[in-house]
Amino acid sequence: xxxxxxxDQVRTLLAVVDEGTFDAAAAALHVTPSAISQRVKALxxxxxxxxxxxxKPVRPTESGEVLVRLARQVARLEHDAQAELGxxxxxxxxxxSVAVNADSLATWFLQVLTRVPEEFRLxxxxxxxxxxxTAALLREGTVMAAVTSSPDPVPGCSVRxxxxxxxxxVAAPKFAARHLGGPVARTLTEVPVVVFxxxxxxxxxxxxxxxxxxxxxxxLRHYVPTSEGFVEAVAAGLGWGLVPEPQxxxxxxxxxxxGIAPGRRVDxxxxxxxxxxxxPALVQVAETVTATAAEALRP
Amino acid sequence: xxxxxxxDQVRTLLAVVDEGTFDAAAAALHVTPSAISQRVKALxxxxxxxxxxxxKPVRPTESGEVLVRLARQVARLEHDAQAELGxxxxxxxxxxSVAVNADSLATWFLQVLTRVPEEFRLxxxxxxxxxxxTAALLREGTVMAAVTSSPDPVPGCSVRxxxxxxxxxVAAPKFAARHLGGPVARTLTEVPVVVFxxxxxxxxxxxxxxxxxxxxxxxLRHYVPTSEGFVEAVAAGLGWGLVPEPQxxxxxxxxxxxGIAPGRRVDxxxxxxxxxxxxPALVQVAETVTATAAEALRP
Numbered sequence: 001x002x003x004x005x006x007x008d009q010v011r012t013l014l015a016v017v018d019e020g021t022f023d024a025a026a027a028a029l030h031v032t033p034s035a036i037s038q039r040v041k042a043l044x045x046x047x048x049x050x051x052x053x054x055x056k057p058v059r060p061t062e063s064g065e066v067l068v069r070l071a072r073q074v075a076r077l078e079h080d081a082q083a084e085l086g087x088x089x090x091x092x093x094x095x096x097s098v099a100v101n102a103d104s105l106a107t108w109f110l111q112v113l114t115r116v117p118e119e120f121r122l123x124x125x126x127x128x129x130x131x132x133x134t135a136a137l138l139r140e141g142t143v144m145a146a147v148t149s150s151p152d153p154v155p156g157c158s159v160r161x162x163x164x165x166x167x168x169x170v171a172a173p174k175f176a177a178r179h180l181g182g183p184v185a186r187t188l189t190e191v192p193v194v195v196f197x198x199x200x201x202x203x204x205x206x207x208x209x210x211x212x213x214x215x216x217x218x219x220l221r222h223y224v225p226t227s228e229g230f231v232e233a234v235a236a237g238l239g240w241g242l243v244p245e246p247q248x249x250x251x252x253x254x255x256x257x258x259g260i261a262p263g264r265r266v267d268x269x270x271x272x273x274x275x276x277x278x279x280p281a282l283v284q285v286a287e288t289v290t291a292t293a294a295e296a297l298r299p
Numbered sequence: 300x301x302x303x304x305x306x307d308q309v310r311t312l313l314a315v316v317d318e319g320t321f322d323a324a325a326a327a328l329h330v331t332p333s334a335i336s337q338r339v340k341a342l343x344x345x346x347x348x349x350x351x352x353x354x355k356p357v358r359p360t361e362s363g364e365v366l367v368r369l370a371r372q373v374a375r376l377e378h379d380a381q382a383e384l385g386x387x388x389x390x391x392x393x394x395x396s397v398a399v400n401a402d403s404l405a406t407w408f409l410q411v412l413t414r415v416p417e418e419f420r421l422x423x424x425x426x427x428x429x430x431x432x433t434a435a436l437l438r439e440g441t442v443m444a445a446v447t448s449s450p451d452p453v454p455g456c457s458v459r460x461x462x463x464x465x466x467x468x469v470a471a472p473k474f475a476a477r478h479l480g481g482p483v484a485r486t487l488t489e490v491p492v493v494v495f496x497x498x499x500x501x502x503x504x505x506x507x508x509x510x511x512x513x514x515x516x517x518x519l520r521h522y523v524p525t526s527e528g529f530v531e532a533v534a535a536g537l538g539w540g541l542v543p544e545p546q547x548x549x550x551x552x553x554x555x556x557x558g559i560a561p562g563r564r565v566d567x568x569x570x571x572x573x574x575x576x577x578x579p580a581l582v583q584v585a586e587t588v589t590a591t592a593a594e595a596l597r598p
Contacts, residue, residue, distance in 0.1 A: 106525065
């Protein structure tokens with residue numbers, strides 16, 4: 001039962017994770033390091049789990065992550081209650097931490113920041129993260145929400161659909177003229193391609209689809225790990241790539257890019273995952289995100 | 300003596316680090332996991348050091364990093380020699396991995412990719428990294444070069460100066476009109492500020508300079524962790540920020556940004572660090588980087 005957990009010990013666990021060491025947590029909480037150590041041990045005995053890996057900096061175990069998230073959620077509820085009671089000081093804005101995938105951050109997400117009404121006094125902490133890392137950040141409560149392409153809810157989180165981001169296979173006209181004369185499925189396995197990073201399997205998957213699984217994209221690949229840089233590299237003729245429709249459209253319009261696989265596209269559904277928590281700030285952000293996504297993404 | 304190191308064992312160490320586990324390295328090298336384990340142990344006995352942390356994935360120790368870099372450098376030299384002898388296959392481009400700080404990647408660095416002569420058949424692998432991480436990537440040889448603001452050479456690397464990136468303190472006109480009536484040093488400690496991420500101390504340092512060390516920037520801070528998003532957030536009026544001159548200039552020109560601390564600026568010297576290695580590809584890249592930086596940066 002959650003109500004059985006001694007919250008001062010849970011808060012101590014959070015301080016250790018946030019500060020990185022027992023000594024730093026002790027300094028932050030104005031107690032001795034041995035008091036910190038005793039509280040963490042007591043919490044580990046009570047839960048019957050190892051909660052911290054004693055590395056430098058310390059890391060929560062999976063069980064530890066659950067309690068760290070609990071501590072952050074409790075802190076958030078306390079903050080909301082104080083704000084409602086008019087007890088929070090002028091200097092204490094409400095912090096909203098959100099993990100956002102790179103393409104959303106580069107296209108539609110920043111509008112959210114300007115659309116949330118000012119009276120909420122929100123300060124955003126955005127993190128640009130890929131899928132794998134996003135789940136871990138939600139689990140340990142480092143972020144309270146995320147824009148992600150994974151519909152699988154992280155434990156303790158709710159999920160809602162935001163719409164689909166469409167990707168188009170494009171290249172610079174001079175690149176297409178030089179490299180893409182023949183059947184596109186065959187040539188894409190041989191010509192230069194731009195890829196986001198080592199974990200980006202998007203272009204390879206597209207070519208596997210075209211070749212019915214026989215081959216991925218070319219070994220001639222440039223890795224360009226920013227969304228804006230990726231588009232710029234494709235427009236500069238370094239390779240072809242799958243570019244989000246909002247970034248591709250203006251460049252297709254003025255002739256700096258051409259479509260290279262007409263009729264082929266990839267739609268990526270996006271989701272909003274957030275703590276199940278009745279925080280007015282988080283509710284307001286979720287509503288603004290949903291409304292902004294509805295305008296920017298395909299239904 | 301380097302010549303005493305059994306290079307097959309060093310290559311095995313590299314395979315374990317790259318593949319992440321002994322089993323995966325065994326599969327990649329077509330030997331048994333116990334053969335992998337024996338080679339790594341033999342190398343550890345020979346060097347008298349622990350070379351790998353047996354985590355999942357495994358991580359090289361500091362001593363292990365030295366040997367992993369050696370293995371990568373040997374592989375690079377082998378590749379160059381094969382290319383010179385006409386032995387490398389058509390499908391094997393030369394990969395050049397470079398860590399670049401976010402602002403350089405967003406402003407001048409991508410031009411380098413289009414300026415390297417095509418006959419070198421280079422494929423770039425860019426990594427967007429902050430200073431701390433860059434040094435580790437160079438040390439363990441994950442990247443062979445880096446654009447960094449640190450003049451301290453990583454062991455095994457040479458350093459050359461690239462010029463200075465100038466940063467200007469700017470804000471949206473409506474933000475300046477609303478928040479910045481009074482003395483700038485005092486108001487900047489209280490009004491919203493845009494910050495790159497938790498490790499970004501740049502805006503705080505600027506305000507400490509203005510207030511002669513008495514205070515950092517405001518607690519009202521938005522974290523926006525992409526270079527392009529940072530500028531966009533400042534131009535949208537979310538806060539003031541220090542913006543690279545190449546990004547600020549067009550927006551100052553069309554009135555979307557205004558300078559908020561006239562006469563104050565921050566110049567950040569940038570450096571090129573690279574493996575001390577006589578590779579024609581790396582020499583060509585270094586020359587192109589130096590020439591491009593000379594045009595884009597201040598001397």
